[in-house]
Amino acid sequence: TISRSMMNKAREKGVAAEKILFFPNWSEVARFQDVNDADVTALRQQLGLPEGKKIVLYSGNIGEKQGLENVIDAAERLRDRPLIFAIVGQGGGKARLENMARERGLPNIKFLPLQPYDALPALLKMGDCHLVVQKRGAADAVLPSKLTNILAVGGNAVITAEPHTELGQLCARYPGIAVCVEPESTDALVNGISQALAMPKNNTTAREYAERTLNKENVLRQFIADIRG
Template sequence: MRILVFGINYAPELTGIGKYTGEMCEWLAGQGHDVEVITSMPYYPEWKIKKAYQGRWWFTETINKVKVRRTFFYVPEKVTGTTRIAHEFSFLLSSSVWWLKALFKKYDLVISPYPPLIIGIWPYLYSRFHKTKWVFHIQDLQVDAARDLGLIKNKRLLYILEHVERFFLRKANSVSSISEGMKKKILEKGISEEKYIMLPNWVDIDFIRPMSKEESMRRELGFEEKDIIILYSGNMGEKQGLEAVIPMAQKFANKSEVKIVLAGEGAAKERLMKETEANRLKNITFLPIQPYEKLSAFLAIADFHLVLQKKAASDLLLPSKLLSILSAGGCAIVTAVENSSLHKMIGETNAGWLAEPENIEDLIRILENAIDSPSKNIQKKENARKYALKYLNKDEILSNFQNVISGQS
């Protein structure tokens, strides 16, 4: 098949949508498909264009058999509602150069990972012009999250965004998403189950594997064997509920062996660093994103992994960091609303500890219980790895997706 993918995030971004879109495209190209991508310069999660791509405009590169067409765009230094809208629209406009050329080519399938919402405009127009199949792939229900998390409060704007989203959902030939909870919400928007495709996120279970503390990066990063490390690794955004970290650090301030490590970038990082300094907290360490090739060794430094989610974000997204934790056989402390996909994933398999979202007292209670329960932690780590082996295999997930889209072309 000849496949065109349109998304604002792509490899070599190491986290979030760009990581999964890149791996999907490279896997499909490896199966013999002709895959092209229209995307931006890599910038996420630092919100800064990577050095190798700075100062460039429109150009094409080939990454692992995938032809990647890059475009320049606006990346704000400070992410706000207004600057984010400008950021997304600048990409939509600058990518039109590639789309005008694409109109003279025939693709069998167009895939557009969402968010951002405006990503649906060009695929919709192209699919109508060429009668090409279009898959609208949802990694994050952006409009619902903006409303429920209070990121957008203008009712008129929300009304418009909700109607644009429903328009794309109706016009796409297929709609895919990553969890049963998201599927339920999508079907509630009036989408028939016949056009729905389940495409869960995955992990490279052979590359990301359990490692001992001795094999980990503990010594390299300056931590000791006796340290009890609570790790958060990933995007530090406003949806993650990271405000819980400060009172947690205050609670454990008198236990010198308990160390909280926050690794990654994002809109909330600067605020967290300022709060840490203002509260004179010595038990929080900030680290940059670690190299992917060292991910197993890095995850192995942790005794516990934080997977935090706000109540309002329940089933609007699924934290991708959890998949790597499960594959690494990590012990996760997960905040999840009861009966949500995240809660069921952990609770039904006993693959981690569950706490109530946005309840600091409950989170601290669970952490204290976990620290005092070494035998339970061993079992949860074993269950985590078993879950990854059974459900998160990249080859199996993408093979199933390939079978579905091949039948549609």
């Protein structure tokens, strides 16, 4: 399984403990910790993101389960602050979100195409606040793969998750690793963004957790050891 919550669900269904192995999503941690500032500046210019404004970044699939309408609502609430909401990626919900932003006349939202994998470290390093947004109940037992790289880069994430979920439990176990807020609530998302932006940009709790727990080599080494018993 890829999460502790999945392990618990398997046990509840009667699967013997010795048949359950923990195999979480990993990150190539070193790749996200050695990001050149010049690369970040160059990418920011290439994407047309102005200097002097903090970046609230969503990078990933733009579909229905994310509930990204709340991001548009939050951007509208925060339109008078020096922020740019950068929504990076593709998906079936993108056109509708673009229409929402256009109809509301929100110049603080910029939609950008999916970026090359090589540009991902600089893109994530650029974000002052990272959004890990999903609807209520969309992924109760999952640690999204996008979060692993956000943690590795030392980013400040706002996660929409209920306390009993895998993400909610992660935030409770490691205070300061991210800001966890109620899903599908614009008020909660706005408050979470404000909290994340007030934190030091380099989140050492997140980075250290990634080094210990999410590093690819460590995950594979532990998995092989578990298989061998």
